[in-house]
Amino acid sequence: MAVKRNKDGKRAGQADAAEQEDLKLVEAWLQEGLADFDEQRDINVPSSVWFEELALEGRRSARRKLLRDLAIFWLTGGAILSVLMLMLSSNVVWFIVLQVLALIGGTGFAVVHWLRGTGREVEQEWMS
Amino acid sequence: MTEAEERIWQQARTDNKALAALLQQHYPFLYKYMLKITMNRNLAEDLVQDTMLRAIENISAYEGRSKFSTWLIAIGTRLYIDAMRRRVRERKHQEAERLQALRSMKFMSAAEGGSWPEAMEALAELDYDIRVPIMLKHYYGYTVDEIAEWMNIPAGTVKSRIHNGLKKLRKELIASGSET
Known part of the structure; x- marks a missing residue:
């Protein structure tokens, strides 16, 4: 059984190697084709x-x-x-309630934004 | 970035002529990239113009950490992916329009005396979200992380799309080899 597994493993390994070899050929074929395409294009600037x-x-x-x-x-x-x-x-009472709610909401938003990581940084990195 | 390139870019941030010269210099590179990923001449032209406008609007945010061409490719790729996601949602006449655009590109290619490489034919058969990462990785040499950022998808997804796409192309290559 162990021998069979080894044989199968070897065969699978050989198949993987063959596939990798094929993929390299595909890459080369792609590069050649795309380079041909680029060379033939005479772009009107x-x-x-x-x-x-x-x-x-x-x-x-x-x-x-x-x-x-x-x-x-x-x-x-x-x-x-x-x-x-x-x-x-x-109404001063409602004014204070609104201020407290805004403070809690603002702090909560800042904490969530900070925990998620700064999306703005990613945007800036992309733009730079 | 070389000192000369940095000088040009710094000038381009404030001077219209320098910015225009920088864009003109990169126009053919960007146009060829757009042609290859869109396989649609009209869409490519629109996207080149949109990319350049976006670059002009955001030139002050470009800090020169990557090449200017890479920055343009990043903007262009994002615009193309956004446009395609919108189109997929609309779906209207999408396949017919794609085929028409492809036929038109082949016709123009022949009219200009050029050939239509088999690789382009095979790439045209792939979905845009597979074609783009394959070209960016295997033709332009960008990293999986860069592509993932531009396409706004996880790096693992980029890797699997590239792998599956190459396998499809391999089948195409084997099939075309056995036909000839």
């Missing part, structure tokens, strides 16, 4: 003016996005502050 306009438009659109995000941020911040001031002047 647009003029430098086109790229300059693209760069200008891209930077403008980035600035517009930034301004829009800032506007949303300030408007949201203003709205939240207004609600808080209104609440403070009308």
Whole structure:
């Protein structure tokens, strides 16, 4: 039985080696085919003016996005502050309850975010 | 990154002409990459433009830790994967559109006097989420971790997709060898 297992093991090993050899051939075949494809392509590169306009438009659109995000941020911040001031002047107890809830919620979110690892870092790594 | 490359990149962060020159220099590389992974000329052109726009918008975030070409490939791959995930959800005329785009690419290739390598034919038969990691690993030489990050999937999934994809290609290669 042991001999049979050894034989089977040897056969399986030989099959694995043959498969690995085949996969290497596939890799070489792929590399050759893709390199051929790349060499045959004569890419029509647009003029430098086109790229300059693209760069200008891209930077403008980035600035517009930034301004829009800032506007949303300030408007949201203003709205939240207004609600808080209104609440403070009308009912102090509810104002304190809201503050405590916000503190607990904020701390909970920060802890969960920290435990999960910083997604923002991954994003920054990708962008760099 | 060499000193000269770093100087160009630093200039490109603030100067439009330098950024335009950097993008122009990398255009053929990016375009060829997009053609190979999408197998669709129109989609490739759209994605090249989107990738360049995204690169321009985020140039201040590029810190030069990887080559500029790698950074472009990372952005382009993410855009392509996102586009394909959206398309898979829509599903409408997807297969017919894919075949039409492939026929068009082959036709253009022949019209330009080039051949259509068997490897491209076999890769075109694979799903995009298998084709992309195989090309990135075995043609461009990126690591499994880099590919996993760009495709937003675990490294183990990338490895198994590459392995299964190569096995499919091996079958194709054996089949085409026995036919000839």
